[in-house]
Amino acid sequence: MEKLEALHLNNKIDARVRKNSIWKSIFFLSTLFGLVVLAVLIIRVLFQGMSWIDIDFIVGRLSTTAENAGIMGAILGTLWVMVVVIPVTLIIGVGTAIFLELYSKKGRFQSIIETNISNLAGVPSIVYGLLGLTVFVRLADLGNVVLAGGLTLALLVLPILIVSAQEALRAVPGHLSEASYGMGATKWQTIRRIILPAAIPSILTGAILALSRAIGETAPLTVLGIPALLIPFPEGLFDTFTALPMQIYYWTIDSSLVAEYANLAAATIIILLIILFLLNSVAIFIRNKYQHRY
């Protein structure tokens, strides 16, 4: 101990401990910043919109008079779009990830594809709107219907899902698949029985992120020419529709004309958040069911 004291190690320890607590507070403040901003936003929206939410607002049809306006059309539109987006992104996204991660040979071609997919995740959403407009609305001549909107949004979030599903598959410990191959299982049996069940929790985390993005996107829908003022409810994939974010967008813009529209927009944001929350809790429920430690 004498030697240690002679070297003034104690002083250095004090400095190190101080540094440690400084860094800890920096990280804590970063977390706090996000939480505070989120809380302010939510509280503001709640105050502005909560009193406007009632049964008539939820199940009612659209109206130009603020008091009579309902958003059932937009809710149904958003749900119908999700009916397209969820299966398309999950099947194509997870399929692509499985191919890239487990079947294709690692090499130049593979890394070019992967780099491109990562870059696609960063392409502005309005560009996807243009793509959707060209391919689905005009070329495939679908018009601005649920299917066209859903496919466009699916394209938009596919890169996010592919990248996160790839990471999920990569994180499955190699010794598990080795054990399976070692018993004479084929690649597909190993994927279906061992790798996918182990990767599902993380894949769903990616799916939650992707869906949250898709459900809130406005820009690509504007480009597709999705109307905000639409009285009839969509009943299928080939009906024209409007979606909650479109509704929020137009009501916010028009609030300069009719002040109450701002409150309607806030109320719609609350409904959108609730739907998002419900969809995500389904994913979280499935995720917890599959959560294993290994």
Next chain:
Amino acid sequence: MSTLTENKININVNDTVQTNESQEQIESKSSVIYNTQNLDLWYTKTHALKNINLEIRENEVTAIIGPSGCGKSTYIKTLNRMVELVPGVSTTGAISYKGKNILDKSIKVEDLRTQVGMVFQKPNPFPKSIYENVAYGPKVHGIKKKAILDEIVEKSLRGAAIWDEVKDRLNQNAYGLSGGQQQRICIARCLAIEPDVLLMDEPTSALDPISTLKIEELIKELKKNYTIIIVTHNMQQAARISDRTVFMLNGEVVEFSETNQLFSNPKDQRTEDYITGRFG
């Protein structure tokens, strides 16, 4: 390469059977199950196995010893072609298993691996129940009936000497077991596909001495019904449980003989240096 020719002479001296023709094999007390001839293996550019010639006999325990990186794990993984999971592996030469060259592309690896089970270094049960772990192999091979699966699971767990410890908690996750128990579950999982050969890649290196002892006792028991090839870092273990021992160094087989002889009277200076602890 004078040592290499010495090896071949050693092998020939120790073996009662000089050639691999089947008529002569019958005369031996146990016949050759694996016959490796002129096997070379490369990981992309690295020459990992160099001209391996080995005959492994049925119902014996063959231990492979040698320092880290000598190619012993690579060799054992070639015997069920698991080595192919590493990208960029290429081989030349032949390994005949029951008379068929398993390096031939026409051999289905799934079929080979059903006959040749493997136990790994780290216990690697699936994140499933004990029952599902053991039933995995039979299910993969298409057995669906619950009664048959129940029977296989019990038989395999008994075979791996762990039935009494887990019979009351078959539906619990295998991760709740100790490391040694997990390794015996992995052995049971292997037995469930009724292989002829068990490849063991340092099966006790992650275990404590008591668990190691249990696995070693189990190996002696399993020898009656299975051919066992075990890679080990532990020379005492090789001496305790094996009938024949292979000493490998830098991708070559330095010496292969009966275990007693290899440890008491090694022919090669390098073997002697290794087993007396001068290196490795």
